Amino acid sequence: MRAVILACDKIRDKIRVGCLKCFKALSEKSGKFAEVDDLEIVAWTSCGGCPGFPIARLKLIDEMLKAEGKSFDVVFLASCMLMAEKNFCKMDLNEVEKKIREEFGVEVIRGTHPQ
Numbered sequence: 001m002r003a004v005i006l007a008c009d010k011i012r013d014k015i016r017v018g019c020l021k022c023f024k025a026l027s028e029k030s031g032k033f034a035e036v037d038d039l040e041i042v043a044w045t046s047c048g049g050c051p052g053f054p055i056a057r058l059k060l061i062d063e064m065l066k067a068e069g070k071s072f073d074v075v076f077l078a079s080c081m082l083m084a085e086k087n088f089c090k091m092d093l094n095e096v097e098k099k100i101r102e103e104f105g106v107e108v109i110r111g112t113h114p115q
């Protein structure tokens with residue numbers, strides 16, 4: 001499956017050092033990545049920052065992928081988004097998940113790396 005990872009813009013690391021947990025889980029196929037066969041990460045983006053623009057960001061990713069003749073089947077809401085949801089994020093992740101499914105017709109998986 002072709003996957004897009006959607007991360008919390010406040011927590012993710014801009015140069016990816018702080019995203020090593022995701023990369024490790026990807027290489028080990030552990031955490032939520034273990035739930036998907038033949039996984040190919042086609043894009044890695046963020047919500048765009050508070051108050052959160054995940055659908056707009058995914059529309060942009062969708063356009064860019066289509067321009068390359070590609071698409072995606074699943075969106076991972078990264079573990080940092082779940083951490084943000086528990087602590088300070090004002091977005092309703094249930095609503096985000098619903099909108100992603102409706103707008104793009106893709107699967108949504110909550111979480112990426114093990115905590």
Ligand code: SF4
Binds near residue numbers: 047088090
């Ligand atoms: S706290 Fe929520 S809206 Fe703000 S950057 Fe993180 S995920 Fe996005």
